[in-house]
Amino acid sequence: MASNLINFIVPGLGNSGPEHWQTWFEQSGGSFQRINQREWDAPDREDWVSNIQQAVAGHDPATVILIGHSLGCTAIAHWANAYKVPVRGALLVAPSDIETPxxxxxxxxxxxxxxxxxPFPSIVVASTNDPWVTINRAKLxxxxxxxxxxxIxxxxxxxxxSGYTTWSDGLELLRSL
Known part of the structure; x- marks a missing residue:
């Protein structure tokens, strides 16, 4: 990672625990910072989007990369829709399909x-057997x-x-942004 970049981690429901790849990213030595939410288990879109904006607002958008997992991907999409800030990019991993029953x-x-x-480059990473999103919906x-x-x-x-604790391929995808 270029040293002038700030990589904001946007976990999904319940946050990402100590063994999660997002935590591994944080501990990898790059410039990573987790965006914490007031309520991880009963999330409110307005709060989550506001927290993303508050974090990003303190930085030059050209140096900001967002790293979302699950519901964090949806939060990033809502944030982008509301604020239209052209950050450097986003890695969106396993975007949950919250519109399913x-x-x-x-x-x-x-x-x-x-x-x-x-309004920025992004990569969506999905799996063929994700219980929270079909591969077709992730592609959509x-x-x-x-x-x-x-x-993948x-x-x-x-x-x-599903075994994703350390995830070097994920870091490589992030570097491609």
Whole structure:
């Protein structure tokens, strides 16, 4: 990572624990900073989007990269739709499809998922057997957002439960931004 970049980590529901690849990214020596949310288990879109904006506002957008996982990807899409800040880029991993019935946790205001092009380069990484988004829906999101789409095969939700603790391929994708 270039030393002048700030990489903001945007976890999903429940935050990313100590074994999660997002935490590994944070500890990798680059300039990573987690955007913390007031409520991780009953998220509110306005709060999450406001926290992203507050973090990004203190930096030159050309030096900002956003790294979202799951619901964090949707939060980034809502933030981009609201603020249209041309940051350097975003890595969007396993974007959850909150519009499906299985997504029954109390998340306020995240649906519908924005389908406007993002005002910055982005990569959507998805899996063929993610229980929270079909590969076709993930591809639809990538196409709508103008993102490069990367299908990494059978990788579950690309989280600790599916074996994604250290993730060097993810860091390589991030570097490509």
């Amino acid at each position: 299985q997504y029954d946790f109390p998340a306020t205001g995240f649906a519908p998922i924005p389908l406007s092009p993002l 999101f990538a196409d709508a957002w103008g993102s490069r789409f990367v299908n 095969g059978e990788a579950g939700h690309i989280n600790v439960a």
